[in-house]
Structure formats: structure tokens, C-alpha cells
Amino acid sequence: MTETRKRRLPRKVREQQIIDAAVQVFSKRGYHAASVDEIAELAGISKPMVYLYLDSKEGLFLACVHREAGRLTEAFRDAARGAHSPGLRLRAGLSAFFAFVSDHRDSWVVLHRQTSAMSETVTAEVSKARRSVMAQVEGLVRAGIAESAGAGAPELGDEEADFVAHALVGAADTLTDWMESHPRETPERVTQRLMNMVWVGMRNVLAGESLEP
Amino acid sequence: MTETRKRRLPRKVREQQIIDAAVQVFSKRGYHAASVDEIAELAGISKPMVYLYLDSKEGLFLACVHREAGRLTEAFRDAARGAHSPGLRLRAGLSAFFAFVSDHRDSWVVLHRQTSAMSETVTAEVSKARRSVMAQVEGLVRAGIAESAGAGAPELGDEEADFVAHALVGAADTLTDWMESHPRETPERVTQRLMNMVWVGMRNVLAGESLEP
Amino acid sequence: MTETRKRRLPRKVREQQIIDAAVQVFSKRGYHAASVDEIAELAGISKPMVYLYLDSKEGLFLACVHREAGRLTEAFRDAARGAHSPGLRLRAGLSAFFAFVSDHRDSWVVLHRQTSAMSETVTAEVSKARRSVMAQVEGLVRAGIAESAGAGAPELGDEEADFVAHALVGAADTLTDWMESHPRETPERVTQRLMNMVWVGMRNVLAGESLEP
Amino acid sequence: MTETRKRRLPRKVREQQIIDAAVQVFSKRGYHAASVDEIAELAGISKPMVYLYLDSKEGLFLACVHREAGRLTEAFRDAARGAHSPGLRLRAGLSAFFAFVSDHRDSWVVLHRQTSAMSETVTAEVSKARRSVMAQVEGLVRAGIAESAGAGAPELGDEEADFVAHALVGAADTLTDWMESHPRETPERVTQRLMNMVWVGMRNVLAGESLEP
DNA sequence: AATGAATGAGCGTTCATTCAT
DNA sequence: AATGAATGAACGCTCATTCAT
Structure with a gap:
């Protein structure tokens, strides 16, 4: 089955191919160790095209972050669409989240694990995208708990929901690594x-209960 | 060979100073963006000394990982020493862990968040050090749960304890970031x-119970 | 072949537009720092058109030099046409020269101040165009002095006239810069x-007189 | 006669060698067309040394401008030292100026003929150095004329002296090119x-006299 | 024990130029 | 007549590493 590589492609298509490659390379090497050369080669084009379409290494990284943040958001939305009660939305959302993180390792690593020092504007933009993801998880947490707690449930404070969301995201991040060394595990499990x-x-946190040390 | 007359600092001291500097710089910039120049300057010595003592940038990074892993291990041991019943050891250990992670941000970042591509041998060594830390958390988890579950507790499987340890470490990692933007939070809280x-x-996981989706 | 239906501009017009843009950009940036991209954009067309019409960056530069040398020549000719005695021609010519240099800064900068290394053939052509301008100034000088010196004037040697012409052109060039920081000055003044x-x-030089040091 | 090229040289020496090379290359190619590679090669060292000592291409250019401006200033001072009456100083100064311009073609071209667009800070610094040179010529002009005009001489206005200085510098610049194609000419002639x-x-300008057109 | 001097190799970026339509 | 897509080659700059003292 010969794959005729198209030489001339419209900008929109090439752009996506470049971002595809960039996500892989940024994820594998980290922002600084990633070389635009390697990205271009993986995308099957020459380096100047990368600069023509994405302006700079930082622009390229930003494009990756934006696109993958968008995809994760979409995954949340799709999951929510299928679950018509607020209660199911939590599980569906979290499940979608785990599925995304484990299915799109590279996307997630780019979104969440790139800590290297970058220019201030980029750092700001990336933080924004990351906070938006975190906010969506937080929304799921709050909605799910609220419903499951029943009518008389106390309000879940912003800080509590934020705390739970961060704990979940962090756990999920590390657990995805863990999955790699346990091949029989699935995202669902x-x-x-x-x-x-x-x-x-989570409900204990909500209820303000605390275990004695 | 008597070590007299030396006004220039003895090797061991210099070495520690270099590693001190390296941990800071590696943490701040990430492995690849960190420059040996900056490390040498921060350590107050010239570059060839760095190479004389630590061989290479990778050797330098390895030394950092080893030393900080050792320190974390020690923190665990100290915590355990104060808590003479196995049950208290879990909480004391986790508390020590959080304290370490939030008190020694740089150490932790070097230990756990540097993903960049390095030579295979180094990657292997680093993974080993990281796994050793994870194993200690796992030990705490298993001991703590076992005791709290009482006499007739089922054996906690390796995979389960491993899972819990990874979830905890991941959550702790992300929560440490979260703490930075919530200045009133303390490691204890x-x-x-x-x-x-x-x-x-954790006990549910142990008991094999599962909530219906 | 009737030239109907063509909405796209005919070759000659486009060519002039391109050269217009090129003169501006070459003058502003210098030959090497000028980019064909910028010229094409300023001309309102795409880059391949530039190459279709002018062959190369050097060709483009050559075209600029030729056109602007021609314009300066024309300015001389127009000035001479109004001054029907050879004596007035010198002043009118010099005045036209200053007017041109100060009115068409870009043209002059391209004609006289671009020193950058180019291919030998191009350098030769450019030198030729520049020498032609210099020759015209020299002609003015010789004619003007000859007349002013009256009937019995000694022949002004080639070298002397050449010397005076170079001095005048150099002075004029630098003085044009000077004018920019003295807004009340006019070319006439x-x-x-x-x-x-x-x-x-000039007459002293002609007469072979020399001041004692 | 074998020339043993010293490999290791103290910073100050190497720095001067690098600037020597840079002046040549900047003069020959122009700022933009000059490549740091070529400069390094001509200086007999590797590129990183250039950056270690001079920081950047712009820094290198600045260093050239400063050093050569200083040399020209020194040439003026030396000439003035030999001429103990103000009147002789003009001729001696101008002669020194012409000698410098023709003996150090490269220095002068770097000092006066580099027009290319550079960063604002550099442009500012370069302009400053150039103005300082121009001011020295202006000083010579004013002093010389004042003396030659005798006791009752009218004050030479700033603008007039400035004008004359610019005209002289411009003429000298172009005449130096002219000398190259007339090998029998000397700076003195x-x-x-x-x-x-x-x-x-010059005295006419001073006296406010003007020829009728 | 300690360092100033030096470099090979690589990276981000740009540019003149061409191809296919 | 006109252009979007594409690239080889070069350039400015940096860095890990070593040599000579």
C-alpha cells in the first residue's frame, strides 16, 4: 500500500500537520530540548515552512497548547452531552478526562508538564490555557458533588473545589505514567x-468532616 | 596523605556547593535550559571545577537527583522515628513528604518534574532514584492501611498500593503548585x-469495594 | 494585438511600481538588509512577479540605479535647457543637482551610498552608472569655469575637473544629511x-595657484 | 621567517585583533553583509571568542566605531600638538584628517559610510561618535578661519562653521575614493x-559675501 | 586546587529563489 | 498575468566541553 505523500498542500492542512508533529516532539523532548528541525522533519517539510506558518518556536508551542486545550475542552463537552443528569456528568467527565490524558499522552504532557522557562507572554498564555482546563475539572467536581450530596448539601467553597480539582488532575497525571508500566490497566479501570x-x-471534604490524626 | 595547608575549600565542601547551585538552576530553568555557566557562577567557582568534580552536565544532574532523593528518604526516616506506632507512621510520613515538597521546591522539581531527554544510562539512574522515592511512599501507604484495617485485613496487593502511592504523589505534586497561589495554606492543612x-x-480500594458508576 | 480586456496592469507599469518600491526599500535598509519580500509587499504584488520582471535582487538593484541615474541626467538636461549661456549652466546644473539630491533622497542614496559587496558584473555596471553621473557634474564644472575664466583661460586638465567634481559631489552628499537637521535650509540656500x-x-585650482602652507 | 602564531593570548590582545579584523570586514562588506564568521576567521580565532569578548555583532561594530573615532581624535590631537599657533592648526589638522582618511580607509568607511539600519541604541551611539568627529573638524575650521581673518573678524556663526565642516568631510570622503583610481596622488597633494x-x-562664507548668480 | 582561553557543534531564524498551478 | 507553497543555504548566537597554565 503505497502512500503517495502530497507535495503541495493548502496552508490549513500543513499547519495541522506541523502542529501534530510539534506536539509529539515537544512532549517527547520538552520545550527546550525540542528542535524545530526535528519537528519539521517529522512533519515532512522544511524548516522555513514552520516559521512561515507558526512564526517562531514559541508560536509553535502556543499553537500546540491552544489546540490541545481546545480538544480537551471538546472532550469534556462531548462527555457532558451524553450524560443528561448532572450527577452522571461528573463520572462521564472524569472518565473522558482520563481517557483523554491516556489516549493523548503527548497532548497532555504538552498541556500540563512543560515547566521550562519561556518568554513571559508565552508563559502567561500557557498558564491561561491550563487554568481553563483546571476550571473545567473544577466545574465537574462541583456539579457532581452538589448533586450527589442531595438537597440540603452545604455549598462547596471555591477553595475546596479547587483543591479537589488539583488533586485529581495531579493524580491523573502521575497515574498515566504508572499505566505505562502496567500494560493490563485501561483508562476505564x-x-x-x-x-x-x-x-x-470528596464528600467528606465537602461535609467539612475530618479524621483524627 | 594529610590534608593540611589547604585554604581552598576541600573537595567535599565544594562539591556540595556546586550541587546546591545546580539544584536551584535545574529547578528554575529545567535540565536543558540550565547552563553550566550559570551553575558555576552561582556556586562561585569557575567552570572547569564543575567538570573536575562532577564530570559532565548529566553527572551534575545525577548528583542532584541522588542527593535530593537521599534527603527525602531521610525526611521519611526522621518522621518515622518520631512515630512509634505503625499507624502514626503513615500520617507522619505523608506530612513529612508534604513538608519536604513544599519546603524544598527546587529539590522536588528536580526529583520529579524534569522530563527532558537525557542519555539512556542517566535516564535509567534517575528513574531508579525516583522509583525509590515512590517505593517509600508505597511502604507508608501499605503499612498505614494495614494497621488501620485491623487484624483481619486482606493483604493489600502490590498493584493497589502502587496505585495509591502514585495517586498521592501526583496529587501532592500538583497541590504544591496550588499552594503557591493560596498563601494562607500550610503543608499541614x-x-x-x-x-x-x-x-x-484508600480503604475502599483495599477492600475491593467499588461504587456503581 | 489590441490591448483590451486587461485588468491586470501591463508589464511596463508594474515594472515601474516595483522599482518605485525597491528604491524606497534599498534606500531605507541598504542593499543587504533590504528584503525582496518587503519590496514585493510595498509594490502590492507577489514575489514571483518581482523575479519574473527583474530576474533577481541584483537585477532589481541595477534597475533602480539605472532609472535613478537617468532621472538625474534628465534633471541636468532640463536645467541646462533653461540656461542658454554656458556660464549659467554651471549654477543651474549644480542647483538642479542639489534639488534632486534633496528632493529624491532615496534615489540619491541608492545611486551613491550603497557600498555593499555585490557580484562583480553588477558592481561594474553600478560603477559605470555612477561614473556617468560624476561625468556630468564634471562637464558642468569644466564648462562653467571655462566660461567664467574668459577667453585666455588655460585648459582645465581632466584630473583637475575630476577632482573638483568629486569634491562637489561628496560635499553635496554630506550636506544633504546636514540639511535634514537644519529644517530651515533649502536646496537653494x-x-x-x-x-x-x-x-x-575652483578658479584657483584652474589657475594652478596654490596657497603657501 | 616563520611566524609562530600564538595560540593563547590575553584578552586585551585578542580583543584588539578581533576589532582589527572587524574593521576590515565591516568596511569591505558593510554592516549587514559582514558575517561574524568571516571576522572570526580573519582574526584567526573561532566565533565564540568574538561573542565572549564583544557580546554581539552590534557590540562588535560599536567597538570598531569607538576605537576608530578615538584614533582619529588622537590624530587630530597629535597634529595640533606640533602646530603651536592657531593658524597652523587648521592646516595641520586638516592634513592629519586627510592622512587618516586615506591611510585608514577601513576605519573611515566604518566611521562615516555605514548607513544601514541598526538597532536604535547602536544608531544613537554611532551618531554620537560621528558627531564628535564632525565637531573636531568644525573646531579646526572655526579656529583657522578666525585667526586668518585677523583681529576685526566677524564671529563665525555655528551654522556656518558646521556647514563648512560638513562640506569638507564630505569632499574628503569622496576624494578618498577618487585617490584610489589616481595612484599618483598622495594625501598631501x-x-x-x-x-x-x-x-x-571659506573666508567668503565667513565674510557673508556672496557671488551673484 | 583553580582558572582564563578556546572551540565544535548545534539551534532559532531569515532570505533569495523556484515550482506548480 | 499572477500567486501560494516550498526550500537550500546561510547567519547570529549559545553551550557543553577541554586545554594550558
Whole structure:
């Protein structure tokens, strides 16, 4: 099956191919160790095209972050669409989240694990995208808990929901690495296990209960 | 060979100063963006000394990882020493962990967040050091749960304990970032909250219980 | 072949537009720092058109030099046409020269101040165009002095006239910069002043007189 | 006679060698067309040394301008030292100026003929150095004329002296090119001729006299 | 024990130029 | 007549590393 590589492609298509390659390379090497040469080669084009379309290495990285943040947002939205009660939305959303993180390792690594020092504007933009993702997880957490807690549930404070969201995202991030060394695990099983682990506790946090040390 | 007359600092001292500087710079810039120049300058010596003592940039990074992993291990040991019942050891250990992670940001970032591509041998060594840290958390988890579950507790499987340890470490990592933007939070409060969140669930995971989706 | 239906501009017009743009950009940036991209954009067309019409960056530069040398020549000719005695021709010519240099800064800068290394053939052509301008100034000088010196004037040697022409052109070039920081000066005033300064001396040079050091 | 090229040289020496090379290359190619590679090669060292000592291409250019401006200033000072009456200082100064311009073609071209667009800070610094040179010529002009005009001489206005200085510098610049194609000319002869040409006129300018057109 | 001097190799970026339509 | 797509080659700059003292 010969794959005739098209030589001339319209800008929009090439752009996506470049971003595809960039996400892979940024994820694998990290922002600084990634070389535009390698990205261009992986995208099957020459370096000047990268600069023509994406302006700079930073612009390229930004494009990656934006696109992948958008995709994750979309994954959330799709999951929510299928779950018509607020309660199901939490599980569906979290499940979608885990699925995304484990299915799109590269996207997630670019979105969440690139810590290297970059120009201030880029750092700001990236932080914004990351906060937007975190806010969506937080929304899921708050909605899910609120419903599951029933009518008389106390309001879940901003800080509490934020805390839970960060804990979940951090756990999910590390667990995705863990999955790689446990090939029999699936995103679903990991989701289930993590839910088992935190579900009751999330409500405890909500209820203000605390265990004695 | 008597070590007299030396006004220039003895090797061991210099070495530690270099590693001090390196941990700061690696943490701030990331492995690749860090420059040996900056490290040498921060250490107050000339570059060839760095190479004389630590061989290469990778050797320098390895030394950082080893030393900081050792320090974290020591923090665990100290915490355990104060808590003479296995049950208290879990909380004390986790608390020590959080304290370490938030007190020694640079150390932790070097230990856990540097993903960049390095030579295979180095990557292997670093992974080993990281796994050793993870193993200690896992030990705490297993011991703590075992005791809290009482006499007839089922054996906690390796995979389960490993899972919980990874979730905790990941959550702790992200929560440390979160703490930075919530200045009123302390490591103790965060520890407490995380314990509230996962304590019950950890036992659920142990008991093999699972919530219906 | 009737030239109907063509909405796209005919070749000659486009060519002039391109050269217009090129003169501006070459003057502003210098030959090497000028980019064909910028020229094409300023001309309102795409880059391949530039190459279709002018062959190369050097060709483009050559075209600029030729056209602007021609314009300066024409300015001389027009000035001469109005001054029907050879004596007036010198002043009118010099005045036209200053007017041109100050009115068409870009043209002059391209004609006289671009020193950058180019291919030998091009350098030769450019030198030729520049020498042609210099020759015209020299002609003015020789004619003007000859007349002013009256019937029995000694022949002004080639070298002497050449010397005076170079001195005048160099002075004029630098004085044009000077004019920019003295907004109340006009080409006419500068011409007058320069004439005052060199008029007597030119005749001295002619007469072979020399001041004692 | 074998020339043993010293490999290791102290910074100060190497720095001067690099600037030597840079002046040549900047003069020959122009700022933009000059490549740091070529400069390094001509200086007999590797590129990083250039950056270690001179920071950047712009820094290198600045260093050239400063050093050569200083040398020209020194040439003026030396000439003035030999001429103990103000009147002789003009001729001696101008002669030194012409000698410098023709002996150090590269220095002068760097000092006066680089027009290309550079960063604002550099442009500012370069302009400053150039103005300082021009001011020295202006000083010579004013002093010389004042003395030659005798006791009752009218004050020479700033603008007039400035004008004359610019005209002289511009003429000298172009005449230096002219000398290259007239190998029998010497700086002394050219100086003499230019003095003949402008000496009387300079006083006319001073006296406010003007020739009728 | 300690350092100033030096470099090979690579990276981000740009540019003149061409191809296919 | 006109252009969007594409690139080889070069340039400014930096960095990990070593040599000579």
C-alpha cells in the first residue's frame, strides 16, 4: 500500500500537520530540548515552512497548547452531552478526562508538564490555557458533588473545589505514567479505581468532616 | 596523605556547593535550559571545577537527583522515628513528604518534574532514584492501611498500593503548585485535607469495594 | 494585438511600481538588509512577479540605479535647457543637482551610498552608472569655469575637473544629511553657500595657484 | 621567517585583533553583509571568542566605531600638538584628517559610510561618535578661519562653521575614493588641492559675501 | 586546587529563489 | 498575468566541553 505523500498542500492542512508533529516532539523532548528541525522533519517539510506558518518556536508551542486545550475542552463537552443528569456528568467527565490524558499522552504532557522557562507572554498564555482546563475539572467536581450530596448539601467553597480539582488532575497525571508500566490497566479501570479512592473522601471534604490524626 | 595547608575549600565542601547551585538552576530553568555557566557562577567557582568534580552536565544532574532523593528518604526516616506506632507512621510520613515538597521546591522539581531527554544510562539512574522515592511512599501507604484495617485485613496487593502511592504523589505534586497561589495554606492543612479526601477511599480500594458508576 | 480586456496592469507599469518600491526599500535598509519580500509587499504584488520582471535582487538593484541615474541626467538636461549661456549652466546644473539630491533622497542614496559587496558584473555596471553621473557634474564644472575664466583661460586638465567634481559631489552628499537637521535650509540656500565657498577656489585650482602652507 | 602564531593570548590582545579584523570586514562588506564568521576567521580565532569578548555583532561594530573615532581624535590631537599657533592648526589638522582618511580607509568607511539600519541604541551611539568627529573638524575650521581673518573678524556663526565642516568631510570622503583610481596622488597633494579650492571661499562664507548668480 | 582561553557543534531564524498551478 | 507553497543555504548566537597554565 503505497502512500503517495502530497507535495503541495493548502496552508490549513500543513499547519495541522506541523502542529501534530510539534506536539509529539515537544512532549517527547520538552520545550527546550525540542528542535524545530526535528519537528519539521517529522512533519515532512522544511524548516522555513514552520516559521512561515507558526512564526517562531514559541508560536509553535502556543499553537500546540491552544489546540490541545481546545480538544480537551471538546472532550469534556462531548462527555457532558451524553450524560443528561448532572450527577452522571461528573463520572462521564472524569472518565473522558482520563481517557483523554491516556489516549493523548503527548497532548497532555504538552498541556500540563512543560515547566521550562519561556518568554513571559508565552508563559502567561500557557498558564491561561491550563487554568481553563483546571476550571473545567473544577466545574465537574462541583456539579457532581452538589448533586450527589442531595438537597440540603452545604455549598462547596471555591477553595475546596479547587483543591479537589488539583488533586485529581495531579493524580491523573502521575497515574498515566504508572499505566505505562502496567500494560493490563485501561483508562476505564484506572478511572474506576481513582473514583473509588476519592469519591467518598470528596464528600467528606465537602461535609467539612475530618479524621483524627 | 594529610590534608593540611589547604585554604581552598576541600573537595567535599565544594562539591556540595556546586550541587546546591545546580539544584536551584535545574529547578528554575529545567535540565536543558540550565547552563553550566550559570551553575558555576552561582556556586562561585569557575567552570572547569564543575567538570573536575562532577564530570559532565548529566553527572551534575545525577548528583542532584541522588542527593535530593537521599534527603527525602531521610525526611521519611526522621518522621518515622518520631512515630512509634505503625499507624502514626503513615500520617507522619505523608506530612513529612508534604513538608519536604513544599519546603524544598527546587529539590522536588528536580526529583520529579524534569522530563527532558537525557542519555539512556542517566535516564535509567534517575528513574531508579525516583522509583525509590515512590517505593517509600508505597511502604507508608501499605503499612498505614494495614494497621488501620485491623487484624483481619486482606493483604493489600502490590498493584493497589502502587496505585495509591502514585495517586498521592501526583496529587501532592500538583497541590504544591496550588499552594503557591493560596498563601494562607500550610503543608499541614493540605496534608489534612488530602488525608480527608483519600483516607476512606484508600480503604475502599483495599477492600475491593467499588461504587456503581 | 489590441490591448483590451486587461485588468491586470501591463508589464511596463508594474515594472515601474516595483522599482518605485525597491528604491524606497534599498534606500531605507541598504542593499543587504533590504528584503525582496518587503519590496514585493510595498509594490502590492507577489514575489514571483518581482523575479519574473527583474530576474533577481541584483537585477532589481541595477534597475533602480539605472532609472535613478537617468532621472538625474534628465534633471541636468532640463536645467541646462533653461540656461542658454554656458556660464549659467554651471549654477543651474549644480542647483538642479542639489534639488534632486534633496528632493529624491532615496534615489540619491541608492545611486551613491550603497557600498555593499555585490557580484562583480553588477558592481561594474553600478560603477559605470555612477561614473556617468560624476561625468556630468564634471562637464558642468569644466564648462562653467571655462566660461567664467574668459577667453585666455588655460585648459582645465581632466584630473583637475575630476577632482573638483568629486569634491562637489561628496560635499553635496554630506550636506544633504546636514540639511535634514537644519529644517530651515533649502536646496537653494545650500547651493548658494557651497558656491560661495568653492567658486573662487575652483578658479584657483584652474589657475594652478596654490596657497603657501 | 616563520611566524609562530600564538595560540593563547590575553584578552586585551585578542580583543584588539578581533576589532582589527572587524574593521576590515565591516568596511569591505558593510554592516549587514559582514558575517561574524568571516571576522572570526580573519582574526584567526573561532566565533565564540568574538561573542565572549564583544557580546554581539552590534557590540562588535560599536567597538570598531569607538576605537576608530578615538584614533582619529588622537590624530587630530597629535597634529595640533606640533602646530603651536592657531593658524597652523587648521592646516595641520586638516592634513592629519586627510592622512587618516586615506591611510585608514577601513576605519573611515566604518566611521562615516555605514548607513544601514541598526538597532536604535547602536544608531544613537554611532551618531554620537560621528558627531564628535564632525565637531573636531568644525573646531579646526572655526579656529583657522578666525585667526586668518585677523583681529576685526566677524564671529563665525555655528551654522556656518558646521556647514563648512560638513562640506569638507564630505569632499574628503569622496576624494578618498577618487585617490584610489589616481595612484599618483598622495594625501598631501589632495589636501593641498582641496585647501586651494576652499580656502578663499571659506573666508567668503565667513565674510557673508556672496557671488551673484 | 583553580582558572582564563578556546572551540565544535548545534539551534532559532531569515532570505533569495523556484515550482506548480 | 499572477500567486501560494516550498526550500537550500546561510547567519547570529549559545553551550557543553577541554586545554594550558
